[in-house]
Amino acid sequence: MSPDLWFLYRQMLRSRLFELAVTRLWNEGKISGEMHLGTGEEAVVAGVVAHLEEGDAMALDHRGTPPLVMRGVDLVLLLREFLGRPDGLCGGMGGHMHLLSPKHLAASSGIVGAAGPAAAGFALAAQRLRPGTLAVAFFGEGAMNQGMLLEALNLAVAWELPALFVCKDNTWSITTGSQSVSGGTPGGRARGFGMPVIEVDGIDVEAMWKAAREAVQRARRGDGPTFLHACCVHLEGHFLDDALVAAARHPAREMLPIAWPMARSFLRMRGAPLKERIASLRAVLATLVGAARDLSAAQERDPLKRARHRLASEPERLQSLEAEVVYEIQQTVEAALLPA
Amino acid sequence: MGKMSFGDAIESALAQAMADDPRIVVFGEDVPMLRRNLFVRFGARRVIGTPISEGAFVGAAVAAAMAGLRPIVELWMVDFVSVAIDALLNHAAKVRAFSGGRWNAPVVLRAACGGGYGDGGQHEQSLWGWLAHIPGLAVVVPSTPADAGGLMLAAIEHDDPVIYLEHKLLSTEWLDHLGGARRKSVSFDVPPVGARGPVPRRWKPVPLGRAASRKEGGDLTIVSVGVGVHRALEAARQLARQGVSAGVLDLRTVSPLDTEAVCEAVSRTGRMLVVDEDYEGFGLSGELAAIVLEAGIAARYGRVCTQDTIPYTRDLENEALPNVQRIVDAALQIVGSRG
Numbered sequence: 001m002s003p004d005l006w007f008l009y010r011q012m013l014r015s016r017l018f019e020l021a022v023t024r025l026w027n028e029g030k031i032s033g034e035m036h037l038g039t040g041e042e043a044v045v046a047g048v049v050a051h052l053e054e055g056d057a058m059a060l061d062h063r064g065t066p067p068l069v070m071r072g073v074d075l076v077l078l079l080r081e082f083l084g085r086p087d088g089l090c091g092g093m094g095g096h097m098h099l100l101s102p103k104h105l106a107a108s109s110g111i112v113g114a115a116g117p118a119a120a121g122f123a124l125a126a127q128r129l130r131p132g133t134l135a136v137a138f139f140g141e142g143a144m145n146q147g148m149l150l151e152a153l154n155l156a157v158a159w160e161l162p163a164l165f166v167c168k169d170n171t172w173s174i175t176t177g178s179q180s181v182s183g184g185t186p187g188g189r190a191r192g193f194g195m196p197v198i199e200v201d202g203i204d205v206e207a208m209w210k211a212a213r214e215a216v217q218r219a220r221r222g223d224g225p226t227f228l229h230a231c232c233v234h235l236e237g238h239f240l241d242d243a244l245v246a247a248a249r250h251p252a253r254e255m256l257p258i259a260w261p262m263a264r265s266f267l268r269m270r271g272a273p274l275k276e277r278i279a280s281l282r283a284v285l286a287t288l289v290g291a292a293r294d295l296s297a298a299q300e301r302d303p304l305k306r307a308r309h310r311l312a313s314e315p316e317r318l319q320s321l322e323a324e325v326v327y328e329i330q331q332t333v334e335a336a337l338l339p340a
Numbered sequence: 341m342g343k344m345s346f347g348d349a350i351e352s353a354l355a356q357a358m359a360d361d362p363r364i365v366v367f368g369e370d371v372p373m374l375r376r377n378l379f380v381r382f383g384a385r386r387v388i389g390t391p392i393s394e395g396a397f398v399g400a401a402v403a404a405a406m407a408g409l410r411p412i413v414e415l416w417m418v419d420f421v422s423v424a425i426d427a428l429l430n431h432a433a434k435v436r437a438f439s440g441g442r443w444n445a446p447v448v449l450r451a452a453c454g455g456g457y458g459d460g461g462q463h464e465q466s467l468w469g470w471l472a473h474i475p476g477l478a479v480v481v482p483s484t485p486a487d488a489g490g491l492m493l494a495a496i497e498h499d500d501p502v503i504y505l506e507h508k509l510l511s512t513e514w515l516d517h518l519g520g521a522r523r524k525s526v527s528f529d530v531p532p533v534g535a536r537g538p539v540p541r542r543w544k545p546v547p548l549g550r551a552a553s554r555k556e557g558g559d560l561t562i563v564s565v566g567v568g569v570h571r572a573l574e575a576a577r578q579l580a581r582q583g584v585s586a587g588v589l590d591l592r593t594v595s596p597l598d599t600e601a602v603c604e605a606v607s608r609t610g611r612m613l614v615v616d617e618d619y620e621g622f623g624l625s626g627e628l629a630a631i632v633l634e635a636g637i638a639a640r641y642g643r644v645c646t647q648d649t650i651p652y653t654r655d656l657e658n659e660a661l662p663n664v665q666r667i668v669d670a671a672l673q674i675v676g677s678r679g
Contacts, residue, residue: 029525032458032654034518084458084653095460095652110462111423112392145391146423173392175373181391241520244373258376265377270359272383280372280380280387287373 003209008050009307010321012042012205015066016304017329018075022065022082022096025333026240031082033095035240038066040233041168043303046070047208048136048166048228051216055133057105057122059115062097063168064108067138071104075329079336087340105135113146115139116165120152123161123225134162134219142173144186153193153227162219164212165190165227168202170234171294175244175287190227202230203303233298237291248292344539346485347513350450350506351377353489353543354412357496358382361410364496367397368414368450375414398424398449402432402501405447410496417518418451418467418505432501433476447502448495453481454507454567454617455661457519457528461650464508464657468565469616469623471503472595478502478548479594483510483569485537487592490546497545507566510534531570549596553605557587559675561605563628564615565591568662572615575667584675586613594624602628603635611640611674615662620645642670 019037026035038045041063049070052058058067068078073089081088082096090100097110107118119137126133143149144167156163167186171178187197196218200211208230215226237245247254262284266277311318344352355378358364367388372379379387390397394415401413415421421428428449435445455464472479480495480502482488488506495502508514509530515521521528554569555576562572569590576586589605591598606612612632614625625643632639644662651657 026520027523027525029523032526033520033652034459034463035520084655086653090652092653092656093461093649093651095458098460098462098652110460111420113423142392145393147393147395148423174370176370176389176391178391181389239520241522243517261377262380265355266380268355268359268381271381272386276383276385277380280383283372283384284376284380 001213003050003206005206005307005310006317006321008046008205008209009304009311010325011046011050011070012304012307013322013325014328015042015045015069017325018069018079018332019065021329021333022079023240025083031096032084035096036062036238037236037240038063039235040170040298040302041202042066043205043208043307044166044168044202044230044232045138047205048164048212050209051212052136053133055105055126055130057119057126057133057135058107059118059122059135059137060099060106060108061112061115061139061143062108062110064099065096068099068101068104068106071106073101073104073106075332076335079332083336085340113139113143113149115143116149116152119163119165120155120161123156123163124159126162131222132220134164134216136164136166138166138168141167141169141171141178141186144189145173145182150189153190153195156225157193157195160222160224162222163225164215164219165195165225167227167229169229169231172234172238174238175242175291177287177290187227187229190229195225195227197227197229200228200230202232203301203306205303205307232303233301235298235302237295244288244291245295247288248295341538341540343536344485345512345536346488346506346510346534349485349489349539350492351375352539353492354378355381356543357493358386363408363410364412365404365409366412366414367401369416371414394420394424395426399427399431401447401449402427402435402445405445406435406443410446412448412450412496415449415451417463418453419463419465421449421451421467421471428471428477428501429474433474436476436500444499445501446499448504449501450504450506452508452511452514452518453505454509455650455657456509456567457515457521458652458654458657459518460652463518464650466505466566466618466646468503468505468594469618469627472624476500478596480504480548480592481566481594482506482592483534483566483590486539487546487552489539489543491548491592493543494545494548498548502548505566509567531567534567534570546592548593549598550592551598551601552590552592553587554590555586555588557585557609559584559609560586560611560613560671561589561609562586562613562615562667562671563589563591563602565594565624566617568615568617571662571664572667574664575671578664578668579671582672584671586671597627597631599631599635603632603637606632606639607637610638613667613671613674614643614645615667616643616645617662618646620647640674642674644670
């Protein structure tokens with residue numbers, strides 16, 4: 001069996017356009033609070049979710065939108081939840097970080113790492129109640145420093161649980177480079193628990209699909225959990241209007257309010273020796289420059305561009321697919337905004 | 341006396357303390373960027389970024405405090421204390437008792453708290469009553485920039501663990517960050533005198549456990565903390581127009597609780613209304629009723645608190661959190677039932 005790239009691209013595009021619509025509504029003030037998008041990790045999610053069947057469960061993090069869109073959750077209900085409407089997926093009680101769909105056995109959480117224990121529990125229920133089904137956890141590499149996730153990896157191995165642990169590695173723990181606060185590698189840690197690990201290019205949806213297929217088959221056979229380590233990108237920073245991203249994108253406008261108090265503090269008497277101060281200042285600037293560089297590199301590594309490029313040999317089919325998805329999302333937004 | 345924002349006041353007091361005491365270190369997620377002004381002055385040995393490992397770094401802060409450092413450890417939101425609760429509940433809070441008073445853990449845990457910007461019930465909790473329930477933990481909730489700085493200094497100087505909570509509607513930096521408040525399309529009910537106000541030229545500690553009367557009133561005492569103080573003051577203004585004179589007492593610290601000030605005020609008015617953004621059941625509001633009863637004061641009592649999980653949607657959220665209308669209604673009910 002080989003992946004159906006047309007199907008996978010459609011799923012990624014549905015998710016992307018849905019989240020772009022969410023961005024517009026958030027900017028218009030119709031959606032409140034923080035907004036964490038999954039733009040840039042669509043290939044990781046599409047490659048995994050394509051294998052899920054009735055009875056499979058998903059434990060999601062604060063970027064739960066792409067998995068739910070691709071799993072077939074009603075998009076109007078989903079968007080109405082973001083809009084905080086009583087006729088939303090969770091009655092307007094949860095919002096984008098706390099999405100729960102019992103029908104899809106899908107639960108998200110804004111607590112970093114919580115997807116690990118949740119997937120272990122879903123997998124235990126699968127093992128006992130629905131043999132042949134499985135549970136997936138989606139989380140970032142930042143969550144790999146959270147104790148409960150590491151404990152869950154061990155639990156899954158000890159109990160031979162039918163689970164997939166999918167690590168979406170975008171290299172950033174909020175605005176901290178993950179490597180600067182981590183020892184070893186995500187894959188190396190999972191291996192340390194005796195869990196099979198597949199390293200995969202999370203930009204390449206076909207590679208993701210193949211890797212996930214191997215892991216899903218192992219779980220369904222009853223041969224235990226697999227860890228998928230997928231490198232991907234973030235197109236929007238930690239959340240919308242992330243100060244770091246704003247400063248990186250619009251230095252002229254955003255830098256002064258950051259730089260002025262920092263310069264004053266840098267020059268104050270009583271503190272670290274000058275050498276240490278300069279090192280700190282350099283580190284702040286390096287983070288800003290790194291963010292700017294990563295953002296522009298991320299555009300180059302956009303998983304949708306990669307997939308689209310491979311489909312370009314059939315321009316008419318591609319065009320009509322894209323038109324269909326654009327229409328679907330437009331209809332979704334219009335329907336979601338209709339009065340209850 | 342100049343004016344400062346709530347967040348700048350905390351940072352200014354922190355910088356003063358760090359310059360005075362080299363044992364003070366600050367660490368937490370994203371701290372080198374989040375506290376970059378301190379980072380470029382005090383360097384990477386004292387302002388330290390952490391992985392997303394609350395259990396480990398809060399636990400490490402407790403032991404580091406026992407061994408001579410004065411750590412200020414930061415969580416983005418108090419909701420995340422759930423992941424690190426063992427370090428507080430079973431360790432920080434127990435060191436002094438278990439050692440027979442021979443050892444202590446002078447650690448400050450700083451976290452943003454509170455709701456009112458539509459972020460959902462896992463990111464908008466207050467939890468000060470839940471934390472104050474644990475013997476051995478002090479819990480501080482400032483409501484003005486002057487108190488924010490002064491209480492931070494007191495927290496640092498305190499020889500036992502202190503939870504320092506800054507409300508996101510007062511710390512506009514957090515509101516920009518977490519509420520997307522830079523969008524012109526959104527607005528929040530930010531108490532202006534809480535978000536920005538006069539501060540002393542040089543910080544002095546505001547003692548823990550000392551309440552402040554924000555308004556005198558003869559008919560009723562409204563007891564509150566954090567943003568609730570400002571909601572109570574607005575309610576008191578509206579009540580005055582209806583001929584009801586309501587006093588407002590700002591607790592400033594939930595633990596230790598200024599029982600003397602509470603009892604003194606309530607014994608004068610004979611009526612107490614608690615405005616508490618934390619959960620209603622088994623918390624601060626019930627505790628206040630208990631201390632008044634224990635003191636033998638016969639008083640009418642009411643409370644306006646958060647009763648259930650905080651809804652995401654703004655309309656329901658506004659109803660769930662203590663708002664001015666609910667406070668006015670509850671006050672009139674207590675006053676109306678006099679004699």
